[in-house]
Amino acid sequence: MTAIDPGDLFTVRGLGVIVTGGASGIGLGYVEALAGRGARVTMFDVDRQRIDSEVGRLRAAGLDVAGEVLDVTDHAALDAAVDSVAARYGTLEAVFANAGIDSGPGFVTGWAGEERPRAPQGALEHYTDQRWNRVIEVNLNGVFATVRAAARHMKMQRRGRIVITTSLAGRRVEPAIGSAYMAAKAGAAHFMHCAALELAAHGVTVNAIAPGFIVTNIGGGHAKAAEVQERMARVIPLGRVGFPADLHGLAVFLASAASSYITGQEIVIDGGWGL
Ligand SMILES: NC(=O)c1ccc[n+]([C@@H]2O[C@H](COP(=O)([O-])OP(=O)(O)OC[C@H]3O[C@@H](n4cnc5c(N)ncnc54)[C@H](O)[C@@H]3O)[C@@H](O)[C@H]2O)c1
Known part of the structure; x- marks a missing residue:
């Protein structure tokens, strides 16, 4: 093992990084955290407008950021885009597989701390193949x-x-969220274990970040409503909802030498909600 200068432990300067779903929310938070500390970061996203505006904003701030319109369900295009970013950077140091979508209503409406009546449109017998398959296609x-x-x-x-x-x-089952979302995320977590074990012999670490309730644009941005945030704050032990900036530290930690002996771990970042 090479000794690392403690001053360099959390350094990500110069690293070539890809973030999928990087034009909004949590992914954009990863981009800002890493590029803000000197990494070269390319975001892949389906949303051309957001890519253009966020890349423009971050470049204007002097950060080394690029963006490509890419749908992670197009595996051939994804392979080609990853190859071209790796060629451009000369190396690929960190990849954040972050792109994801919500899955529409679960079998109850409402969030914690309020009445949660049954929602027929989210019930299992009305769950369409199309809805199930789309969530698995993107999120898993x-x-x-x-x-x-x-x-x-x-x-x-x-x-x-x-x-x-x-x-x-x-x-943990959250009944306001469609079940395909939970199945996809549980599958992704266990796939992370498989990949971590397989790639460990090659010096590659694979970990996961499991957020709780973070204010982003997912699900039409429902978490942006002040009354939703107030209700959620009452059930989250740290007394507030999360924001993408709350994930900056963990993203830098997992991309830097500070986490070099950690692999196969899912780190929950939820203000204690899961407790
Ligand atoms: N917000 C939360 O509370 C929360 C909690 C736990 C996990 N997550 C996960 O965090 C990740 C990011 O979600 P977010 O909350 O930041 O949502 P968001 O909607 O703000 O951002 C998601 C980004 O992914 C992009 N995207 C969607 N489908 C894509 C595809 N097929 N290919 C490429 N890009 C695609 C969107 O255009 C968007 O820019 C998702 O995997 C989500 O499931 C979010």
């Missing part, structure tokens, strides 16, 4: 394809960091 198959594309490069390099955004809802 998209993660698989991202990790596979990253592994091809990182195995050759004999180093690399892969970080998957899972969810507290993959560990």
